[in-house]
Amino acid sequence: MSALLEVRDLRLQFGGVTAVDGLSFEVREGEILAVIGPNGAGKTSAFNCISGFYLPTAGSVVFDGKAIVRAVPAIWRRLGLVNLLQSFGFYRVLPSRVTKWGMARTFQNLRLFRELSVLENVTTAMHANLREGFWSTLLHTPGYRRAEAACVREARGWLDFVGFEDDEQLYVTQLPYGEQRRVEIARALATSPKLLLLDEPAAGLNFNEKQTLMRLIRKIRGLGVAVVLIEHDMGLVMELAERIVVLNYGKEIADGAPEDVKRNPAVIEAYLGVYESEDAS
Numbered sequence: 001m002s003a004l005l006e007v008r009d010l011r012l013q014f015g016g017v018t019a020v021d022g023l024s025f026e027v028r029e030g031e032i033l034a035v036i037g038p039n040g041a042g043k044t045s046a047f048n049c050i051s052g053f054y055l056p057t058a059g060s061v062v063f064d065g066k067a068i069v070r071a072v073p074a075i076w077r078r079l080g081l082v083n084l085l086q087s088f089g090f091y092r093v094l095p096s097r098v099t100k101w102g103m104a105r106t107f108q109n110l111r112l113f114r115e116l117s118v119l120e121n122v123t124t125a126m127h128a129n130l131r132e133g134f135w136s137t138l139l140h141t142p143g144y145r146r147a148e149a150a151c152v153r154e155a156r157g158w159l160d161f162v163g164f165e166d167d168e169q170l171y172v173t174q175l176p177y178g179e180q181r182r183v184e185i186a187r188a189l190a191t192s193p194k195l196l197l198l199d200e201p202a203a204g205l206n207f208n209e210k211q212t213l214m215r216l217i218r219k220i221r222g223l224g225v226a227v228v229l230i231e232h233d234m235g236l237v238m239e240l241a242e243r244i245v246v247l248n249y250g251k252e253i254a255d256g257a258p259e260d261v262k263r264n265p266a267v268i269e270a271y272l273g274v275y276e277s278e279d280a281s
């Protein structure tokens, strides 16, 4: 399998804190990869750099052959011009473009549009790909109305795909937490991604909801979409992931199959023996 995402020597600094410290890893097409690590290990920071939300201090990110973040030549750094160049779009790509290229994500703290209905939350994600022009949109021409109707049909299809069973006209804030998570995943899928990043998708879910989530993630992979998830639920990670990347203090300390990672001494040490005690019980 070829690499869909290549992260090289990624580094992100917040003042004196190095959140990501020379991280390199790959995501292959159609795989389920988990990124784990203790609290504050740099997982979300890495996701934010990969998806274009944060500008890393150094390193490169290539997705589907296209550079999302390019290494900035040292000369610009020395001249203190990095921020200026990046604000003009040099050496980086904005999140909206990253989404168009085929990378979608969800957030640790849900980021749905609170003032929109469930259906609108999903159709909004597809509007970016609508090819209708300014006048047809303004005048609501038959062509525009047909495109809108197709959008609604597709959005309903994605809600169905994720197993959403509530009323699509409800505001998302009226839904239980588990359903909101499903809507967020449906919205991400509606952008037709090749790669889906899920930041703690199982947080706040009960046992049954976690089982449903695992089935859903496998179903997504079945579409040929690669899934990378940050997750603290080790039971879920060990059962679901085909490969695991482990971070600690912003650095990768392991990359391998769940069984190997579980036995890796550096990983056990990072988790202060959590696995050992789990195995013993």
Ligand SMILES: Nc1ncnc2c1ncn2[C@@H]1O[C@H](COP(=O)(O)OP(=O)(O)OP(=O)(O)O)[C@@H](O)[C@H]1O
Residues within 6 Å of the ligand: 014, 017, 018, 019, 037, 038, 039, 040, 041, 042, 043, 044, 045, 046
């Ligand atoms: N916006 C920010 N400003 C300053 N420091 C930050 C910011 N975001 C993260 N950090 C710091 O960077 C480090 C890595 O944080 P990050 O949230 O990426 O870790 P994480 O592995 O995702 O943690 P968790 O599992 O708790 O979500 C931490 O020391 C954190 O305090």
